[in-house]
Amino acid sequence: TTEEEYSGSGFAISGRRILTSAHVANHSYVQVRKHGSPTKHKAKDMKPLELGDIPFKQETVFALGYPVGGDTISVTKGVVSRIESRKYSNSSIELLVIQTGSDARRGDNGGPVVMGKKVVGMSIKSRSFSENNYIITTPIINHFLSGVEETGQYIGLCSLNITYQSMEDAQIRKYFKMSPEMTGVLINEVYPLSGAHGILKKEDAILAIDGVSIGNNGTEEPVDFNYLFPLKKPGETVLVKVLRKGRQHEFNINLELEKLLVPDQYLLSYYILSGFVFVPLSKPFIDDSADMCECPTNEKARMSGEQIVIISKFLMNDTTKGYNHLKLLRVMKVNGVEVLNLRHLRQLVEECCAEQLSFDLENGNVIAENCKSAKEETPLMLEHHGIRSALSKDLMKEASELASSAVA
Numbered sequence: 487t488t489e490e491e492y493s494g495s496g497f498a499i500s501g502r503r504i505l506t507s508a509h510v511a512n513h514s515y516v517q518v519r520k521h522g523s524p525t526k527h528k529a530k531d532m533k534p535l536e537l538g539d540i541p542f543k544q545e546t547v548f549a550l551g552y553p554v555g556g557d558t559i560s561v562t563k564g565v566v567s568r569i570e571s572r573k574y575s576n577s578s579i580e581l582l583v584i585q586t587g588s589d590a591r592r593g594d595n596g597g598p599v600v601m602g603k604k605v606v607g608m609s610i611k612s613r614s615f616s617e618n619n620y621i622i623t624t625p626i627i628n629h630f631l632s633g634v635e636e637t638g639q640y641i642g643l644c645s646l647n648i649t650y651q652s653m654e655d656a657q658i659r660k661y662f663k664m665s666p667e668m669t670g671v672l673i674n675e676v677y678p679l680s681g682a683h684g685i686l687k688k689e690d691a692i693l694a695i696d697g698v699s700i701g702n703n704g705t706e707e708p709v710d711f712n713y714l715f716p717l718k719k720p721g722e723t724v725l726v727k728v729l730r731k732g733r734q735h736e737f738n739i740n741l742e743l744e745k746l747l748v749p750d751q752y753l754l755s756y757y758i759l760s761g762f763v764f765v766p767l768s769k770p771f772i773d774d775s776a777d778m779c780e781c782p783t784n785e786k787a788r789m790s791g792e793q794i795v796i797i798s799k800f801l802m803n804d805t806t807k808g809y810n811h812l813k814l815l816r817v818m819k820v821n822g823v824e825v826l827n828l829r830h831l832r833q834l835v836e837e838c839c840a841e842q843l844s845f846d847l848e849n850g851n852v853i854a855e856n857c858k859s860a861k862e863e864t865p866l867m868l869e870h871h872g873i874r875s876a877l878s879k880d881l882m883k884e885a886s887e888l889a890s891s892a893v894a
Contacts, residue, residue, distance in 0.1 A: 495551035495597030506596030538604030551597030564588030584621040645744035647680035652703040663732035681740040747785040761806035767794040793827035819846035
């Protein structure tokens, strides 16, 4: 593999930690450089900054960072112009962001935005946003830090795991028997893995969450529907008031982590058969692949452990010849059996005793190989390309555990 180097801004916080954006820290080796010094070194003995509250509209803030094109710290003045919910680069849930009038430049990512002596947010820049500077708010930052402190890792974001539509049109509100003073959103689907499954129903109109009324479009006044769940923790409950066939009901719903079919974080799993490299799809993978559509990022998992498995690349040999145009396509079936996840795909391949091995891909594409020849070719391909194993560590561990249980 080829090593890549990324740079960005960051700042020290309590607990001898440095806070920065995901793409900067999503690597195995991180170095820092302080203002005025050309030397890169491990971070220590830095004075932490204190996190403050969300600024109000029209308040003045200052963004600090090291944008590309210079070697000294940059201070940019901006005025808070908008506070709204939008999707972050590494998230499929809409979260609260602050927009300022200042320009965001490459390299500013991860830098602190201050007002007075406190940090009110962190600069974020991605293709999801325009040239204006957007800020991750301190409640989102504190939620992330709290999860890391409690579990040692990022715990994710909670969701009702439903789909819904707005009810801005007066006729649809009348059709579902809403009185003139009622506002809310209409449930289209409750996903099977949702904590609300079997409790809330399709065509329930959600009127309020924890006593707070929901606007007809779900994103404006009285309250932003999307902002009510992510800052809660798994297992916490919300009180949901719905209108069902003209009658009001209230239910306590246990919140679960968002069940993303395409997770927000890289998955380090892989499986190699001959020259085919299979991986589970993740949003960072899509972001790094210009040829991939972002459509799957909106899908929710319907079964536990479900993944989208794709062919990430072809290691060229006689087996893969003629298939290179099928790179990045989803694997739907193996020998006619629907694929649940990468582990399941590997199991179907390893247990195949038929002469032919077929992979049904999206858009009706098919790959067919001689099963025995493809398996025999695998160790030769690994040796040729200097790859240690046909399995990632997580799949190797599962294979070892299965073998141990079979012996026992």
